[in-house]
Every structure is written in C-alpha cells, then in structure tokens.
Amino acid sequence: MIWEILMAMSFQPPKGTCDLLPDKMILRGIIVDGIRRVFENYGYEPMETPAFESCPLLEIKCGEDIREQIYKFKDKGGRDLGLRYDLTVPLARVVASNPQLPKPFKRYCISRVWRYEKPTATRRREFFQCDVDIVGSPDPISDAEVVAVAADCLEALGLSNFLVRLNNRKILEGMLEYVGVSGDRALDVFRAIDKLAKIGREGVKGELRKIGVAPPASSKLLDLICKEGEPKGVLDYAKGLLKGITAAEGGCRELELVVSHLKRFGLPEERLRVDLSLARGIDYYTGPIFEVIMEGDEDVGSVAGGGRYDTLIELCGGRATPATGISLGVDRIAEIIERRRSLPVPRIIAKVFVAPADDSMRSEAVAIVQELRRGNIASDIDLAKRRLAAQLEYASKRGFPYAVIVGKRELQQGSVLLRDMTARTQRIVKRDKLVEVLRGLVTPKG
Amino acid sequence: MIWEILMAMSFQPPKGTCDLLPDKMILRGIIVDGIRRVFENYGYEPMETPAFESCPLLEIKCGEDIREQIYKFKDKGGRDLGLRYDLTVPLARVVASNPQLPKPFKRYCISRVWRYEKPTATRRREFFQCDVDIVGSPDPISDAEVVAVAADCLEALGLSNFLVRLNNRKILEGMLEYVGVSGDRALDVFRAIDKLAKIGREGVKGELRKIGVAPPASSKLLDLICKEGEPKGVLDYAKGLLKGITAAEGGCRELELVVSHLKRFGLPEERLRVDLSLARGIDYYTGPIFEVIMEGDEDVGSVAGGGRYDTLIELCGGRATPATGISLGVDRIAEIIERRRSLPVPRIIAKVFVAPADDSMRSEAVAIVQELRRGNIASDIDLAKRRLAAQLEYASKRGFPYAVIVGKRELQQGSVLLRDMTARTQRIVKRDKLVEVLRGLVTPKG
Incomplete structure (x- = not known):
C-alpha cells in the first residue's frame, strides 16, 4: 500500500x-x-x-x-x-x-x-x-x-x-x-x-x-x-x-x-x-x-x-x-x-441507471437502456455483473436521480420498477410507457 | 504588396x-x-x-x-x-x-x-x-x-x-x-x-x-x-x-x-x-x-x-x-x-443583421439588436458606420439569412423592414412583434 x-x-x-x-x-x-x-x-x-x-x-x-x-x-x-x-x-x-x-x-x-x-x-x-x-x-x-x-x-x-x-x-x-x-x-x-x-x-x-x-x-x-x-x-x-x-x-x-x-x-x-x-x-x-x-x-x-x-x-x-x-x-x-454555490450543479449528467434484478434479465435490461439512450435520456447500465443491491448502491454513489429495475415478475406483466433515488420511492411503470414517463421526469421545466 | x-x-x-x-x-x-x-x-x-x-x-x-x-x-x-x-x-x-x-x-x-x-x-x-x-x-x-x-x-x-x-x-x-x-x-x-x-x-x-x-x-x-x-x-x-x-x-x-x-x-x-x-x-x-x-x-x-x-x-x-x-x-x-456534403452546414451561426438606414437610427438599432440577442436570436449590427447599401452587402457576404432595416419612416409607424436575404424579399413587421416573428423563422422545425 x-x-x-x-x-x-x-x-x-x-x-x-x-x-x-x-x-x-x-x-x-x-x-x-x-x-x-x-x-x-x-x-x-x-x-x-x-x-x-x-x-x-x-x-x-x-x-x-x-x-x-x-x-x-x-x-x-x-x-x-x-x-x-x-x-x-x-x-x-x-x-x-x-x-x-x-x-x-x-x-x-x-x-x-x-x-x-x-x-x-x-x-x-x-x-x-x-x-x-x-x-x-x-x-x-x-x-x-x-x-x-x-x-x-x-x-x-x-x-x-x-x-x-x-x-x-x-x-x-x-x-x-x-x-x-x-x-x-x-x-x-x-x-x-x-x-x-x-x-x-x-x-x-x-x-x-x-x-x-x-x-x-x-x-x-x-x-x-x-x-x-x-x-x-x-x-x-x-x-x-x-x-x-x-x-x-x-x-x-x-x-x-x-x-x-x-x-x-x-x-x-x-x-x-x-x-x-x-x-x-x-x-x-x-x-x-x-x-x-x-x-x-x-x-x-x-x-x-x-x-x-x-x-x-x-x-x-x-x-x-x-x-x-x-x-x-x-x-x-x-x-x-x-x-x-450560486448555480445548481447536478452531481451527474446521466439521469437513469438500468438495473437487471438478476442475470436472466440482462438482455432485456440492455434493450431498455438502448431505448432510453436513443430517446435522448442519458442512461447507464450495470457493466460489472453485480447483484441488484450492489447495483443500486453504485447508482446511489454516482448520484443517478432514477433507477429502472428490470425484474422477472414485473416484466411478465409488461412492466418495470421505476425508483426515485432521491425520494427513495418506487412505482410500477408500463414497459412501453417508460421513455415517455422518464422524459417527463428528466426534462428541465420551463 | x-x-x-x-x-x-x-x-x-x-x-x-x-x-x-x-x-x-x-x-x-x-x-x-x-x-x-x-x-x-x-x-x-x-x-x-x-x-x-x-x-x-x-x-x-x-x-x-x-x-x-x-x-x-x-x-x-x-x-x-x-x-x-x-x-x-x-x-x-x-x-x-x-x-x-x-x-x-x-x-x-x-x-x-x-x-x-x-x-x-x-x-x-x-x-x-x-x-x-x-x-x-x-x-x-x-x-x-x-x-x-x-x-x-x-x-x-x-x-x-x-x-x-x-x-x-x-x-x-x-x-x-x-x-x-x-x-x-x-x-x-x-x-x-x-x-x-x-x-x-x-x-x-x-x-x-x-x-x-x-x-x-x-x-x-x-x-x-x-x-x-x-x-x-x-x-x-x-x-x-x-x-x-x-x-x-x-x-x-x-x-x-x-x-x-x-x-x-x-x-x-x-x-x-x-x-x-x-x-x-x-x-x-x-x-x-x-x-x-x-x-x-x-x-x-x-x-x-x-x-x-x-x-x-x-x-x-x-x-x-x-x-x-x-x-x-x-x-x-x-x-x-x-x-x-452529407450534412447541411449553415454558412454562419448568427441569423439576423440589424442595419440602421442612417446615422439617426443607430440608437434604435442598438436597442433592437440587444432585444434580439437577449431573446436568444443570434444577431449582429453594423459596427463600421457604413451606409445602408454597404451594410446589406456585408450581411450578404457573411451569409446572414435575415436583415432588419431600421428606417425613420417605418419606425414612426412602429415598424421595421424584415428582409429575407436568400429570397431577396422584404416585408414590414411591427417593432413589438419582431422577436416573435424572427423566433418563428429561425427556430429549427420539428
């Protein structure tokens, strides 16, 4: 050392x-x-x-x-x-x-x-x-x-x-x-x-x-x-x-x-x-x-x-x-x-961290993150094959405002979990509404 | 030489x-x-x-x-x-x-x-x-x-x-x-x-x-x-x-x-x-x-x-x-x-050239150009005390898409002349609608 x-x-x-x-x-x-x-x-x-x-x-x-x-x-x-x-x-x-x-x-x-x-x-x-x-x-x-x-x-x-x-x-x-x-x-x-x-x-x-x-x-x-x-x-x-x-x-x-x-x-x-x-x-x-x-x-x-x-x-x-x-x-x-401290400066430019709940969800998580990125919603995904808890800890450390958790149960119902990392709350969002919902959340007002 | x-x-x-x-x-x-x-x-x-x-x-x-x-x-x-x-x-x-x-x-x-x-x-x-x-x-x-x-x-x-x-x-x-x-x-x-x-x-x-x-x-x-x-x-x-x-x-x-x-x-x-x-x-x-x-x-x-x-x-x-x-x-x-030549590249970033028709119009021209600039319409103004024809020649050489001509007669009626430098046409625009009209013209569609 x-x-x-x-x-x-x-x-x-x-x-x-x-x-x-x-x-x-x-x-x-x-x-x-x-x-x-x-x-x-x-x-x-x-x-x-x-x-x-x-x-x-x-x-x-x-x-x-x-x-x-x-x-x-x-x-x-x-x-x-x-x-x-x-x-x-x-x-x-x-x-x-x-x-x-x-x-x-x-x-x-x-x-x-x-x-x-x-x-x-x-x-x-x-x-x-x-x-x-x-x-x-x-x-x-x-x-x-x-x-x-x-x-x-x-x-x-x-x-x-x-x-x-x-x-x-x-x-x-x-x-x-x-x-x-x-x-x-x-x-x-x-x-x-x-x-x-x-x-x-x-x-x-x-x-x-x-x-x-x-x-x-x-x-x-x-x-x-x-x-x-x-x-x-x-x-x-x-x-x-x-x-x-x-x-x-x-x-x-x-x-x-x-x-x-x-x-x-x-x-x-x-x-x-x-x-x-x-x-x-x-x-x-x-x-x-x-x-x-x-x-x-x-x-x-x-x-x-x-x-x-x-x-x-x-x-x-x-x-x-x-x-x-x-x-x-x-x-x-x-x-x-x-x-x-006269200007609000975000801790991070990216807005969303996409976290597969387990390894079987990785393909779907990649599909989701690519959809967000191509929709101009700056997003990242786990690249270290970590377990969900470790992924969310990483997302919190880097300061992402939102995380999308891709779990088997929700996905079977055509949904994902959207987590507000600041408020520490989460809700279920339809997979096909995700880009729209997130765009509403991350677009600067006015 | x-x-x-x-x-x-x-x-x-x-x-x-x-x-x-x-x-x-x-x-x-x-x-x-x-x-x-x-x-x-x-x-x-x-x-x-x-x-x-x-x-x-x-x-x-x-x-x-x-x-x-x-x-x-x-x-x-x-x-x-x-x-x-x-x-x-x-x-x-x-x-x-x-x-x-x-x-x-x-x-x-x-x-x-x-x-x-x-x-x-x-x-x-x-x-x-x-x-x-x-x-x-x-x-x-x-x-x-x-x-x-x-x-x-x-x-x-x-x-x-x-x-x-x-x-x-x-x-x-x-x-x-x-x-x-x-x-x-x-x-x-x-x-x-x-x-x-x-x-x-x-x-x-x-x-x-x-x-x-x-x-x-x-x-x-x-x-x-x-x-x-x-x-x-x-x-x-x-x-x-x-x-x-x-x-x-x-x-x-x-x-x-x-x-x-x-x-x-x-x-x-x-x-x-x-x-x-x-x-x-x-x-x-x-x-x-x-x-x-x-x-x-x-x-x-x-x-x-x-x-x-x-x-x-x-x-x-x-x-x-x-x-x-x-x-x-x-x-x-x-x-x-x-x-x-696969991307459209404008010749110039600025959009509007403000041209006082004569020296008595310079103050008003400055007021207009500052209004446009503060309205996020990239604009320039004559800094060389040129006559109107020379100003428009300069604006054309640099490639401005629009010129605003500030003349005494129009101004007395609360208006200015808006010239489309590409189409070589001009029309009268109310002074207090100018920012709005130009914003409509210069904002990229879609």
Whole structure:
C-alpha cells in the first residue's frame, strides 16, 4: 500500500496544472455552454488555432514578463515553437494571412492557453480562456460591445455584481508626458503599474526605479493615476489635468464614447468605473483597456480583461487593421460560482441507471437502456455483473436521480420498477410507457 | 504588396497544424455536439486533463514509434514534459491516483492531442479526439459498449455505412506462438503488422526482419493473419488453427462475446468484421482491439479506434484495473462529411443583421439588436458606420439569412423592414412583434 501511494504520487499533473474530474467538469460545461450561447447571440463565429505557434510570432509585443512565461520547445524539425500564451496573437496571425475575411470580422474562441507563472490558488500554468474579438472596426462602439458581451456572460451565469474597470493607454501615455517621462519607456512603465495590486505602491516604485523612472517622477505618477470612480468624475479630472496633450484628450473622448455606448447596450451605470491605474500587462494594447472583477471576490483577480490593439495585426505581417477584444477566464468564474454555490450543479449528467434484478434479465435490461439512450435520456447500465443491491448502491454513489429495475415478475406483466433515488420511492411503470414517463421526469421545466 | 505577402507568409500555422476558420468550425461544432450528446446519453461523464504530462508517464507502454512522435520539452523548472499523444494515458494516471472514483468509471473527453508524424492530407500533428472509456469492468460487454457508442455517433452524424473491424491481441499472440516467434517480440511484431496498410506486405516483412523475425516465419505469419470477414467464419478459422493455445482460445471467446453483445446493442451484423491482421500501433493494448472505417472513404483512414488495456493503470502506479475505450477522430469525420456534403452546414451561426438606414437610427438599432440577442436570436449590427447599401452587402457576404432595416419612416409607424436575404424579399413587421416573428423563422422545425 505504501508502494502504491508512492507510485501514484510519482505521476501527478505537472506543476501548475490540474485535472478536471467530472465533479468539476459539470460546472465547467455549464459555464462554457452559457458563455458560448451569449457569444453566438452577439454574432461571433467560432474559430480555433493550434496550441503552439512559432516563437517569433508569440514574442511580437508580448512584453518582457510574458516572454519569460512562454513554454518554448523545438520540434524534431528544429522549429522554434511555443505554447500560445493567449488567443489574441494567433487571431492576429490568422487575420494577417487571410485578408479575404469580411470586416468587421467577429470571432470567438474557447480554448486553453499556457503561461509559466508562479502558481497560486487562482492562477494556473494552464487555463481556459473565452475570447471575443472584433477585427476591422476602429469605433469605440466595438470596445463597448466586447465589454457588454462579457457582462452579459456574467449575468447569464448569475454573476450580476460585477464591476467594469476602464482606462485608456492613451491617457496613461499622457500621464507620462505630464510627469516628464519619455514615451520610449511607456511599455516598461505600464508593466510596472500593472503589478500595483500584486506588489503595492512601494513595489511599483522599485520596479520603476529599475527602468530609470526615479522619484519624484515615480511618486508623482502614482499619485496622479491612483484615481478611480464613476466615469464622468474621473474623466473630467483626467481631461483637466491633461489639457493640451492631444493624444490623451482623444483617449478621454474615446472612453466617454465607450461609456455612453455601454449604457445603450444596457449596462447599468453603477457597474462602470474608470480607474486610471489600470494598465494591463501585455504590450500590444494601444487604446481603451478593460477588466472585470466580481464584488466580494476581488481576491480571485479579474474574471475578464481585454482592450484595443490597433497595431498587432500589422506587426504580424498583415495590413494595418484596428481590433479590440475581451477574454473571460473560465477557471476564476468557476472558482467564484463554487464558492458562492450560486448555480445548481447536478452531481451527474446521466439521469437513469438500468438495473437487471438478476442475470436472466440482462438482455432485456440492455434493450431498455438502448431505448432510453436513443430517446435522448442519458442512461447507464450495470457493466460489472453485480447483484441488484450492489447495483443500486453504485447508482446511489454516482448520484443517478432514477433507477429502472428490470425484474422477472414485473416484466411478465409488461412492466418495470421505476425508483426515485432521491425520494427513495418506487412505482410500477408500463414497459412501453417508460421513455415517455422518464422524459417527463428528466426534462428541465420551463 | 510583395512585402505584405512575404510578411504574411512568414507567420503560418506550424507545420502539420492548421487553423480552423469559421467556415470549417461550424461543421466541427455540429460534429462535436452530436458526439457529446451520444456520449452523455450512454452515461459517460466529462473529464479534462492537462495538455502536457511528465515524459516518463507518456513513455509508459507507448511503444517505440509513438515515443519518437512525442513533442518533448523542459519547463523552466527543469521538468521533462511532453504534449500528450492520446487521452488514454492521462486517464490512466487520473484513475491510478484517484482510487476513490466509483467503478466502473465511465468518462468522456473531447480534446486535442499531438504527434510529430509526417503530415498528410488526413494526418496532422495536432488533432482532436473524442474518447469514451470504461474503467473497472473486465467484461466483454464493456468492449462492446464503447464500440456501440462510436457506431451510434457515426449514425447520429448520418454516417451509417461504417465497418467495425475487430481483433484480439490474444489471438495475435497465439499466432506468434503458432509460427514459433517468441512472445518477447510480440509488441515489436504488432507495431510492424500495424503498418500493413501503409507499407504493404513486403514492407512489413522488412520490418519484421529488422526485429529478428525472418522468413519463413514472417511469411507464414502474414499468410495466417490475412484473414478478414464476417465474425463467425473468421473466428471459427482462428479457433481451429489455435486449438490448444489457451490464451488465444480465450481471445476468440472474448471476441464472440463482444460480437453477441454488439448485436444486442443494436449493431447490424453486416457492419461487423473480424480482421486478424488488425494490430493497432500502441503498446498498451492487451485484449480486444477495434477500428472503424467508412465504406467508400477508406483512404481517409480509420475514423475510430481503440481496445482493451488491462495493465496500463497498474503501470501508472494504480491498482490493477481493467479498462477499455475507443477514440473518434473529429478531423477525419469532418473530412468525410465535407467530401460527401452529407450534412447541411449553415454558412454562419448568427441569423439576423440589424442595419440602421442612417446615422439617426443607430440608437434604435442598438436597442433592437440587444432585444434580439437577449431573446436568444443570434444577431449582429453594423459596427463600421457604413451606409445602408454597404451594410446589406456585408450581411450578404457573411451569409446572414435575415436583415432588419431600421428606417425613420417605418419606425414612426412602429415598424421595421424584415428582409429575407436568400429570397431577396422584404416585408414590414411591427417593432413589438419582431422577436416573435424572427423566433418563428429561425427556430429549427420539428
């Protein structure tokens, strides 16, 4: 037994990854189906790209931190490959090399990405992202739409108390100009600011010093950007401060438009914040940026994030093409729903366990289970030649809501026993009414 | 333009992989949804494991050919990792380290795997597998069930003219004993035989010679196993030949039981073949093995394959646990359906494009599209501020079946124009009846 434990321990999922056993996967399925439904309702079409890409592609505009996090390898042909760290760069590659796609091109992708990060309770090295992107529209209505999609996904999953944090890289660039930091340092500064929640103000100041932004400029910058609240107030503050810095003024106007479009899309204004310290950690953003957090579960981190990236497609070899998008994190959404127990999650997908009362009933039991399955009633049958009591114990352990007991006496009268495993009651049902009766029981109401 | 083409060419999907643009993905979605439905109807529960595993795990019983095909890399912590080459080994690891799972444990997994093979039209380095496995049942009824599941999946996708090829590793082992080849060479011999369709009889003889099985033994072996046909005839032949070789006789009996269970599960007998040359290329199989091909599309290769692997879980550090499973290949199924044009595949998932007739109608158009979306009618709206004619051209290019034109005159009368993009007709619909009317039009009949 010790040896068994040692052996089993030697094969665990690789560090930072995890298995999703059925008890976890059923909720995942509900989340992903709900998100996909909203994505499709908004007119996004599905697309998939390979799990790995050429390294030089992945390293375009990923920024130093992400560059360190890419899983890199050579294939046997000597190609430098890396597991994708997001779904946006592969999209940019596809758009760059498929100029025939009608624009705006709206696609969704629900798939895995990988980053070699320090694993925490809510941060893994392999995680599932659900992305929507709009390629080919420079208009702030598109930024607003992707945020509205994310908000609708959360609503659909019963997570209404979200907060959308908005900012614009152009405003941050204006802030740098205001405190006299060269625009060349902008991306380094943004990556430092992005760590504010993680390493605190002094930590960020340390990072800034490393890249040549010392106090008092760094303190002043942090003072200026630590401003967060309802959109109008914060944007008025930014506009006042940055008057005359044309790009930043444009950035403020863009955010005003994003906010007004969001309201038209139906987002309650009290769910919107402008947060001038929001920076996002990836280098490809060029305009509005956004993050969504859940009130009361801020410690999980953002459940969605994204922004506008108007130069990435050209950098990937395509025509200059504006684009914006957002990504929902399945793992964090699942974590929050599990914590809150806010969605009813069945223990098992199958509904019915068919149990032959003895060996002479097995053929008939197979006939019955096949009838149920072909009638779209998810059903299972004993495959271990167990006695009836052991079969029902197994059915109860797995959580089947119903069992059908196929006994000789009932069958001779053209019937079977239908057992409600939760109520622990049973009744006789005519064999030829069984599919109909069970369909009535297992079909979701409404 | 030349430069643009060169740049775009420099970022292609890595060799042996491909992008699945929406036109391909819509069919994929139909296939995967259909397969998942059948899997769930048969009582399998969803499970996911990481894309990569530790190399030593992957190399357990994979066999030499697969070992050469694993994408290997070290993570930054120096761990030896590899992309999984199938979904079975990760399952075995999970079962080994989770002895609490109730048995039989039935799980499905629909996900990607990777093998560094020579890419062909129907063989890629990244591909999608749909697996069902039954862990904990040694009974041939379980082998029959997984084959029945695969057959039902194909039926559900309109692919009824499949052929199931069956064999048993125990019969092949008996053949080796019969021709006087040591059992130690069995796995090497099976890998050679597995290449029969690919490299032909002389090729296999060459491979066999390399591993020390020279003529006349190799010729005799090939003569004996090249026997294929309806189950009873071939199994009678094998039983006659291998009389007295106990394990092989047991293997024949197992296949007889698999066949009789398959008939009870409802598979037409004329779809079943026993093919004594079927070997399967992976080392972990221990008993019945199976492959499914489509008549008329044999060149695509098998669309499903699997078998029993009764020792793998113990080799992964768990208790000795019998298991069997089958894997459907999404890519090949898609290829066949595309060739045959045998399923109706819509050009686009979204149904309705909402087009404001001019800029003053944009707010109202947003209100309408949000109403449709929240009513689960997949809809899109102009995001590019185009004029009406350009909007309708875009809607037609993308293939929307319907457009809603929001014009000032109609709106003043509480109406909009509903355009059938296929029939090129339009009619006036009351604004407050629009969701209802469109739901009637876009809901699938029956």
